[in-house]
Amino acid sequence: MKTETAAKASAAIADMENDDLLSAFPEGPRLLGTRCGDCGREMIGTRVVCSSCVSSNVGTIALPTTGTLYSFTRLHVGGEGIRPLGYVDLDNDVRTLADIREGDTPLEPGIRVELGVDGENWFFAREASETKGHHHD
Amino acid sequence: MTENVHVISAAMIPFAKYRTSSYVGLAVPPLIDALRSAGVDKSEVDAVYVGHSYGGMMTGQRICKEIGLGDVPTVNVDNACSSGATAIHEASTAIAQGLIDIAVVIGVEKLTQFGGGALPLSPEDREVKQGIIMPAVYAMRATRYLYETEATAEDLALVSVKARKHGALNPFAQFRKEVTVEEVLASRAVADPLTLLMCCPTGDGAAVVVLASERARKRLGTSGGMRIAASVLHSGHVEEGFRDMTRPEISSRSAQDAYAQAGIEPKDLDMIELHDAFSIAELVYYEAFGLAERGHAADLIRDGKTTFGGSVVVNPSGGLLAKGHPVGASGVAQVAEAFWQLSGQAGDRQVDDARWAMTHVTGGGTAGLDHGACTIHIFEAA
Numbered sequence: 001m002k003t004e005t006a007a008k009a010s011a012a013i014a015d016m017e018n019d020d021l022l023s024a025f026p027e028g029p030r031l032l033g034t035r036c037g038d039c040g041r042e043m044i045g046t047r048v049v050c051s052s053c054v055s056s057n058v059g060t061i062a063l064p065t066t067g068t069l070y071s072f073t074r075l076h077v078g079g080e081g082i083r084p085l086g087y088v089d090l091d092n093d094v095r096t097l098a099d100i101r102e103g104d105t106p107l108e109p110g111i112r113v114e115l116g117v118d119g120e121n122w123f124f125a126r127e128a129s130e131t132k133g134h135h136h137d
Numbered sequence: 138m139t140e141n142v143h144v145i146s147a148a149m150i151p152f153a154k155y156r157t158s159s160y161v162g163l164a165v166p167p168l169i170d171a172l173r174s175a176g177v178d179k180s181e182v183d184a185v186y187v188g189h190s191y192g193g194m195m196t197g198q199r200i201c202k203e204i205g206l207g208d209v210p211t212v213n214v215d216n217a218c219s220s221g222a223t224a225i226h227e228a229s230t231a232i233a234q235g236l237i238d239i240a241v242v243i244g245v246e247k248l249t250q251f252g253g254g255a256l257p258l259s260p261e262d263r264e265v266k267q268g269i270i271m272p273a274v275y276a277m278r279a280t281r282y283l284y285e286t287e288a289t290a291e292d293l294a295l296v297s298v299k300a301r302k303h304g305a306l307n308p309f310a311q312f313r314k315e316v317t318v319e320e321v322l323a324s325r326a327v328a329d330p331l332t333l334l335m336c337c338p339t340g341d342g343a344a345v346v347v348l349a350s351e352r353a354r355k356r357l358g359t360s361g362g363m364r365i366a367a368s369v370l371h372s373g374h375v376e377e378g379f380r381d382m383t384r385p386e387i388s389s390r391s392a393q394d395a396y397a398q399a400g401i402e403p404k405d406l407d408m409i410e411l412h413d414a415f416s417i418a419e420l421v422y423y424e425a426f427g428l429a430e431r432g433h434a435a436d437l438i439r440d441g442k443t444t445f446g447g448s449v450v451v452n453p454s455g456g457l458l459a460k461g462h463p464v465g466a467s468g469v470a471q472v473a474e475a476f477w478q479l480s481g482q483a484g485d486r487q488v489d490d491a492r493w494a495m496t497h498v499t500g501g502g503t504a505g506l507d508h509g510a511c512t513i514h515i516f517e518a519a
Binding site: 016019021041042043044045051052070071072073074075076077078079083085086087089093094095097098108109110 | 254255261263264266267268269270272273276277278279280281284325326327328329330331375376377378379380382504505
């Protein structure tokens with residue numbers, strides 16, 4: 001006997017297919033993000049569902065290349081040498097973990113940073129025009 | 138809670154590196170000791186809850202079969218550093234609801250299997266792929282906390298100094314040697330501003346507690362021990378954008394719920410075992426638990442308010458920093474410490490007239506979350 005409605009199968013997400021955060025956009029290399037077409041929430045990475053309103057009406061966006069360094073550490077373990085790592089609050093209120101490139105001036109929370117790309121690697125560094133910190137308190 | 142739940146016994150092996158012991162070898166001795174001490178025969182156990190993160194398949198059953206404890210439900214629980222305390226929460230909830238009378242809770246972990254270094258996190262997590270490790274997460278909390286407040290690296294060191302002072306009194310602690318502020322600051326850099334002595338060690342351990350209903354406690358003729366006045370478990374909530382890493386919402390919320398359940402205030406607590414995986418955590422949690430005003434946690438550690446003789450003794454066991462942190466075992470070990478403290482069995486580290494104790498573990502490095510899981514318990518001496 002055939003029922004009037006049949007249970008539909010849920011579909012798996014192929015989220016391991018390509019999990020690179022850096023991607024080529026017309027405007028140049030950018031970090032990949034997702035924007036919810038219903039509530040407008042923007043998120044890091046490629047998503048198929050909005051973590052805020054659970055809408056599937058989501059699309060890929062290029063994330064802003066500038067933001068504020070929330071915090072950072074210089075990691076001395078788990079690899080070779082010292083690795084500066086930080087959380088950057090991008091200008092669309094999306095936070096990303098990022099390698100931070102140190103310059104002549106020591107890093108401090110609150111400084112403006114911008115995306116830099118070096119081959120396949122990407123990082124954030126103090127904004128060239130940065131003169132003083134903007135504090136996100 | 139509908140029915141009173143009691144902790145009627147506790148046992149554990151000292152935390153250490155047991156390279157020649159398996160999960161079974163670590164956990165069976167305290168399992169036997171806890172049952173004996175409770176006066177509970179294995180046939181009287183209604184359920185077993187086992188917290189671990191890296192034990193592999195059927196860790197609980199592998200342990201229990203060694204003493205012929207079977208048939209009853211065995212529940213294996215993974216919630217990272219909250220695994221053991223989550224197991225207690227589940228056992229406590231089942232007893233409170235009148236489903237069972239006697240539960241055994243085992244917390245066990247063998248970190249020496251990884252050969253040292255930072256805790257392996259899920260390779261599926263986005264930030265783990267980018268190279269995040271727990272020391273880096275806590276280090277970023279520390280950087281920001283030092284930036285926003287008057288606290289200094291010396292204050293971070295003072296937390297370690299206190300932990301080691303307490304650990305020196307605790308035969309169950311992995312580190313029993315005291316250290317100075319200078320030694321802490323001069324130890325190897327791990328993740329700035331955290332040095333090696335501001336980080337908990339890796340090691341192995343197992344702890345076991347027996348929980349019983351009021352009815353079972355009367356039947357067994359048990360006196361003393363402690364009543365579970367609050368048992369709270371929360372999961373982290375994702376934040377895609379700005380998050381204040383110095384105000385851990387999951388721990389604050391859990392503490393508020395626990396105080397409400399127990400009907401007490403922070404000032405009523407005589408002791409706390411909190412999740413000092415890295416020294417910054419202790420300062421941040423003083424504020425999350427309402428012990429200190431925003432930005433003033435360091436005052437407590439500077440003024441000795443959280444050591445013996447202070448207003449509330451924090452981590453009398455030495456905490457994760459000195460006692461050690463075999464992930465899945467820590468939550469149960471904290472409750473064992475509370476049990477010994479509230480029943481006057483804590484030896485050289487006894488907190489005077491201890492009546493109220495709180496235990497707190499929170500764990501898991503997951504992108505977008507403050508922590509994956511947080512468990513808080515409050516106990517009253519029975």
